[in-house]
Amino acid sequence: MKVIGISTVRVDGLELVKGRAVFADDMHLDKMLYLKIHRSPHAHAMVKKIDTSRAKALPGVVAVYTHEDFPERYFTTAGQGYPEPSPRDTRILEQHVRHVGDRVVLVAAESLDIAEKAVKLIEVEYEILPAIFDPEEAIDNKIVLHSVEDASGIATPKRNIAGHVEESVGEVDKAFEEAEHVFEGTYSTPYVQQCSIEPHIMLSWLDERDRLVIRTATQVPHHVRRIVAEVHDIPVRKVRVIKPRVGGAFGGKQEILGEELIAAVTLKTGRPARLEYTREEELYAARSRHPQKNTYRIAVDKDGIFQAIDMRILENSGAYGAHALTVMSVSAQKALSIYRAPNIRVIADAVYTNLFVAGAYRGYGSPQGFFGLEILVDEIADKLGIDPIELRRKNHLQLGDDVPIAKVLGEGREGFPITVDSISLSECLDIGMREIGWDELRKSGKEGVVKRGVGVAITAQGCGIAGVDMGAVFLKMNEDGSFNLLMGATDLGTGSDTAMAQIAAEALEVPVEKIIVYSSDTDLTPFDTGAYASSTTYISGGAVLKAALSAKEQILSQAKKLLDTDNVEIRDGAAVAADGRSMTYGEICTKSLYTEHQTQIMGIASHMSYLSPLPFNATFADVSVDTETGLVTVNHIVSVTDVGQVLNPPMAEGQVEGAVPQSLGMAISEHMVADKNGAPVNTDFNDYHIYSAVDMPKMTTRFAPSHEPSGPYGAKAVGEIPINVPAPAVINAIYNACGVRVRSAPISPEEILRGLNVLGS
């Protein structure tokens, strides 16, 4: 291969290092209105009266809207396939507010300053209602957050259950009765936030034909178009959504969090509108990772082989049900896929509380699902006296295995069967052991005040949502032998535009520079479900490959006509006849466009898959624990991943290197905290601490290649999997260092010290 597997400079690199105007907000629009939202200060309340008169009287205020200005229509902010598996439980502006930060009044003004002042002049009279803050008290609470007539798609609204999943394979109860050993543990993960450095930012205007144009930092342009059209009851043809460069998303922008508001202002006033979240709003009024408290039971036979895994999930969805059902479905689907236990069961509930609204966040349930599982497996290894790597080797999937959970549990519905056609997990463990210095560090460093230890955890993810995700591509040839690659695939900073260009270039036998990429504009590019679920490389990439091969067929066919012989082949971006004559791509296309056998050479393709092959990863952590202060320091992380064929080594490494500190944040420094009234406590980067350049431990990133037959050039997904298990690897390393078993994140020094005192007493 000439392009695949080779380092290529990003196709969007130049404009980014030059700081050119490529992000959503990097433009000025005449007569633009600036929007601000008056948000509920109460966790649960009914709006009794809104006095907007003082705000409206402020010079420069153009519009003030409340729930009374919109029909009572419920939608989901979750940008997912249609019909959405998330409940339709959200209004554009609320009367019944369900969390601190819920949207009550929208102000549009001539400047941001005026809009900010106007928001403060709005007087809202609330009837404060009792609230639910503990997810364990949500089910069957007398407080009901979403009454039945409000919405649709909620599992059991009267019981505050947003979503429910119950699936099993085999004879689970029997397996536990007959098991030699049964191990059980309960583990919890916190609210953490995506923290893209670019906040949610969106602009809208009417074009010259009075169509609504939305330029937004989104992962899901086609879902934005559909949902905005639905909310405002206008035809899809009246809406165009443009995705410029996006400044990071990590799931946070798989959500319609204001596009419907700017649309309202532009449609009602005819003027351009702009809404940007402040960092504070990002940290309490955008979306976050669903906290889960999960109990696992594992039945193990006398040889250490897992016979059954039983998983109970209690997921806190917060005030609304965005991604509630599907996130915990993924928690179970992925966590219950990696070990070969023949009997598996999951019972899961997502509940409403009056806390932060959760949503999509990189890993999408897998980090929560693997967190407890991989700590419990470590506990089992300890109790059985088996090396934790060996225990995993005895039980993890092998080539040719079926993945039974995949069939019974899809995302919000039944899934599709999967067989493992590519796996190098065993090599991931080999490489990781060596790179971290497992044998040495497992035993040494246990004396003294600062103790050192190593831990491991393994994980699997998927490649797109089987039977749901679809991507489409339009590739057309130009007379200099270049190609426009127009696709719905949504590069949100990951580099997918470059990966897609590489796939097209490899297939067409041209350098990457000959591929001109334009992605995600609902007027100019074909459909794609969007950039989530680790789908882009596998699903959108599959479409790129098909379109490129189709164009190549056409090039060959045109060349045969132009050279007047059937004996032609494509070689290195030219058509070569058996008699030695040849034509360049440029010559073929020029003649095809202008003079002979006239046609536009173009490939058009769609791709979806009933398979969602599993990428695998083994993450190793080397930590030090100060037994006097309880402080944990991560010294070194080794992350080894099986992503099939690596398309672009530095870009793939970059995905791992960026994912690891997000998980370390969850383990050590990140936690969205609410006070006893549900109000946010830490709403800036001083108090909500994401990793900086000086916090990063030593990082070793490796790949253990395999070849996925169903992926483009053998590739699998890399975007999500490396975030799944650094946190449990750190926790397992802490146990190895000092014997304290942590079962919840984030890890606090107090907890470590408490653990040490228990050991000491």
Add this chain to the structure above:
Amino acid sequence: MVEFLLNGEPLKVDVEPGTTLLEFLRERGLFSVKHGCDHGECGACSVLMDDLAVNSCLLLVNSLDGRRIETLEGLEGDKTLAKLQQEFLDTGAVQCGYCTPGMLIALTALLRQNSNPSEEQIRDALAGVLCRCTGYVKPVEAALKVSVRGGNR
């Protein structure tokens, strides 16, 4: 009325009290300067002030009398920056690119003071620029490559 140098051009401006340098620069179309937090915590809005990297969201335009302000747009001919930009591209240090201008400004400031910084000095210089994509691995690697070759020559 305040007078300062912006990207080599002398400016005499009269702005509303309270106008931050970040707002002012973006209003003038200098979009390399990004908005990320408004509190001087993320560094996306970094610019050079008298050769030092500063957060433009914390600076009031009216406080800039006599200062020299530079953004990426004004550094087109700067050799140190050009080396950093090329190394960022070649190393794969750019992902979403939103914090990239801030990182480049921070590193340009560092290399103006010290043409051969250590990894620790590079990390310290980048500590004020938050990045959620790269884990800082490749940006540090890119900066080290420039450092080894002598950044400002």
